[in-house]
Amino acid sequence: MLAGTDSPQSATAPRTTATGEANRERILDAALARFARTGLSGTRIDEIAADAGLSKTNLLYYFRTKNALYLAVLRRTLEMWLEPLRQIDAGRDPQAALAHYVTRKLEAARDCPEASRLFALEVMRGAPMLSGMIAGDLKDLVDAKVALLRHWQAEGRIGVHEPHHLLFHIWAMTQHYADFAVQVEGLTGRTLDDPAFFEQALQAILAAVSGMAFGPPKD
Amino acid sequence: MLAGTDSPQSATAPRTTATGEANRERILDAALARFARTGLSGTRIDEIAADAGLSKTNLLYYFRTKNALYLAVLRRTLEMWLEPLRQIDAGRDPQAALAHYVTRKLEAARDCPEASRLFALEVMRGAPMLSGMIAGDLKDLVDAKVALLRHWQAEGRIGVHEPHHLLFHIWAMTQHYADFAVQVEGLTGRTLDDPAFFEQALQAILAAVSGMAFGPPKD
DNA sequence: ACCACAATTGATCAGATGGTCAAGCGTGTG
DNA sequence: CACACGCTTGACCATCTGATCAATTGTGGT
Structure with a gap:
């Protein structure tokens, strides 16, 4: 297996998928819209999930915590x-x-x-x-x-x-x-x-x- | 009793007291400071109460709800x-x-x-x-x-x-x-x-x- | 002294909400 | 086909927090 070394999906980075990337983008977009209006504490993550067309649990699969999502949006x-x-x-x-x-x-x-x-x-x-x-x-x-x-x-x-x-x-x-x-x-x-x-x-x-x-x- | 009519403490307005007014002021000041930094949803009323030197329950005696307090501050x-x-x-x-x-x-x-x-x-x-x-x-x-x-x-x-x-x-x-x-x-x-x-x-x-x-x- | 009522307290509730868990589903690759 | 692994779900938990209630204390006016 030549591919082992230069596609470092071992341990650190999970294999990036089409759906996965699309979902991440949709979540970030929805989160920006919500956070920008109601702030960090005023926004519920299930709202963001609904806007992005996902379940709350599924959103939490992509971003472990609300704070992590907020930081990602900010960055x-x-x-x-x-x-x-x-x-x-x-x-x-x-x-x-x-x-x-x-x-x-x-x-x-x-x-x-x-x-x-x-x-x-x-x-x-x-x-x-x-x-x-x-x-x-x-x-x-x-x-x-x-x-x-x-x-x-x-x-x-x-x-x-x-x-x-x-x-x-x-x-x-x-x-x-x-x-x-x-x-x-x-x-x-x-x-x-x-x-x-x-x-x-x-x-x-x-x-x-x-x-x-x-x-x-x-x- | 001449005073009866022109001091309308009947039913609507509770009798205004020195301590009461002072407390109301302290609450409003503390609430402004908190709300202005962390917003409505990001502020806990027990923080405001602590800043004002009162218990949460006591604060709620002066302002029935968090929203009412927020509105009072805004006004x-x-x-x-x-x-x-x-x-x-x-x-x-x-x-x-x-x-x-x-x-x-x-x-x-x-x-x-x-x-x-x-x-x-x-x-x-x-x-x-x-x-x-x-x-x-x-x-x-x-x-x-x-x-x-x-x-x-x-x-x-x-x-x-x-x-x-x-x-x-x-x-x-x-x-x-x-x-x-x-x-x-x-x-x-x-x-x-x-x-x-x-x-x-x-x-x-x-x-x-x-x-x-x-x-x-x-x- | 007494009364009415403002002020204060501690216990307690109920709903909202962030986060976990274990299990099932889909799909590309060997 | 089967395996691995990313994706998805629903049930569930723990906590936080706004709000209620009953009861007690303080106080000004007569």
């Missing part, structure tokens, strides 16, 4: 959250880079508001399961981008506000449309799915960013 | 949230009015982040207990302020972005420091309690608002 979603930030790089014009970032973030808020809400809930709980990531990967990435913004500042290509706040405010404005979607819709009757509304929001955010990064010297 | 907090918005009125200079509003909101985020978090959690759940208020009082107030902003627009005293977004973004940026305090502190090592940090945040937000409301025509 899978993290990359989606970080990825747009990576794209701010030194090779671009600052204004174009920021505009691109804002657009990406607002698109993410429109296309996957659950991801935004999940992280918001987790952070608001005190991020007991993300504290490592916030202090680790996220901080490293943010520090790098802050350094880049400071570099642009030194070159006089963007304004003088503390870069951290610029990032925070971009996050805040874009994620607001995901996290507070109910309120936004309740007050305006519209959604980011409405292209005109999306464009309004985008332009307002870009104006705000311009005010922070490229605004006129306020004398 | 008591709502006014704190709305009040700054009321102060934007036609009698002021637009720029001063907006700057004042932003300052008030950021102070609220610093001085009572729990209130902000409580509402954020509730809205993210879909606001099942606030839907009435969002569609009612809040919408009326927001509509009125939006009308005022439109009036200022017509007079050419502020910029041309849709007023709703201006309000949303002010809420988003200010509340971000309360709702995501853990993340902000994790990434910067600082808090709004640090006066210098507060001032940085405030100036950045004011610059953003200027960009939206008083920005240069982007030609």
Whole structure:
């Protein structure tokens, strides 16, 4: 048997099956939808199982505990959250880079508001399961981008506000449309799915960013 | 007995006592702190009772159910949230009015982040207990302020972005420091309690608002 | 002192819910 | 065909937790 060594299904990794993978995906999707709305403690695993079309016991076959499932969802979603930030790089014009970032973030808020809400809930709980990531990967990435913004500042290509706040405010404005979607819709009757509304929001955010990064010297 | 009629302690309202009122206050304070961090379902009423220095049974004497307590906390907090918005009125200079509003909101985020978090959690759940208020009082107030902003627009005293977004973004940026305090502190090592940090945040937000409301025509 | 009622307690219940267990089913591979 | 192993199920358990109840204590007013 040649296959023995390079398909390490021994002990650690169970043999991956078509149905198995499909089920895992469906569970993760259903779990994200539920967790993002009702939080960890407010979600029952039998609800998730029902949404995914499985029995509770069967769900527990794929994820041993509710917490493990929650962690898996969190991990899978993290990359989606970080990825747009990576794209701010030194090779671009600052204004174009920021505009691109804002657009990406607002698109993410429109296309996957659950991801935004999940992280918001987790952070608001005190991020007991993300504290490592916030202090680790996220901080490293943010520090790098802050350094880049400071570099642009030194070159006089963007304004003088503390870069951290610029990032925070971009996050805040874009994620607001995901996290507070109910309120936004309740007050305006519209959604980011409405292209005109999306464009309004985008332009307002870009104006705000311009005010922070490229605004006129306020004398 | 003259007093009989105008102190209506008959049937409906139980006689209000010093200890009773004090306990109610302590319970509401403790409940706000807990609910704002772990949400409705994630909070046990015996935790709240312990924080307030009472037994669980005794807490249930003052608030019949967990839900009733949650609602009471929500109601008591709502006014704190709305009040700054009321102060934007036609009698002021637009720029001063907006700057004042932003300052008030950021102070609220610093001085009572729990209130902000409580509402954020509730809205993210879909606001099942606030839907009435969002569609009612809040919408009326927001509509009125939006009308005022439109009036200022017509007079050419502020910029041309849709007023709703201006309000949303002010809420988003200010509340971000309360709702995501853990993340902000994790990434910067600082808090709004640090006066210098507060001032940085405030100036950045004011610059953003200027960009939206008083920005240069982007030609 | 007495009374009415607020305040407080401990025991206890009932339902919800996360998780376990042992057994059966399906399917691809030797 | 038969074996192995992933998949699925239903019954069951243990615990947590919101809520109830009866009984006792404290207290202000007359």
